[in-house]
Amino acid sequence: DAGVTQSPTHLIKTRGQHVTLRCSPISGHKSVSWYQQVLGQGPQFIFQYYEKEERGRGNFPDRFSARQFPNYSSELNVNALLLGDSALYLCASSKPRDIDEKLFFGSGTQLSVL
């Protein structure tokens, strides 16, 4: 079975631009979460979507938004990019309400903002 897939793997943007990152969850997983990992830090929670609804949001500005589609894939959008948005963006999927729920991560999208 395919794991969590993310595209693109690498991206270079300039300040002020907009970016869209994509994620396909593991088959059967209905929850998708997004994390930002800045160099030297641990991943930081951005959003969780379950059944196409936002179920959780981390401490990120409104420039960050996301959505989930009927096939449970997801997009993360970032507007008005800042240099500080340069990071590895990780998508994770899971089966909520499983007794042993755990996140399965994709390999991430490395975003560089110049």
Added chain:
Amino acid sequence: DQQVKQNSPSLSVQEGRISILNCDYTNSMFDYFLWYKKYPAEGPTFLISISSIKDKNEDGRFTVFLNKSAKHLSLHIVPSQPGDSAVYFCAATLTGTASKLTFGTGTRLQVTL
């Protein structure tokens, strides 16, 4: 405010010896703890977890210990193998919200021959 802390950025251990990775947390509401391993150019991979109703959980070479009064957990790897060389992240959450993890900054483990 760093709610989950891994104070050792790196650790070097000889093959066959025990590796002990430490993690401290400040939020007493956390009741579910996980360890993830990350290789370069890959996403984090789940390793082992522990609920606050336990103080120990084992899975093969990996054991996690939880000391709730000290708000401290540790991951023991015995015996350590070269393939264990990776960055290890400690994470914490509330039961039922496993999608919203609070991660530490990670410890880079190097297992030498």
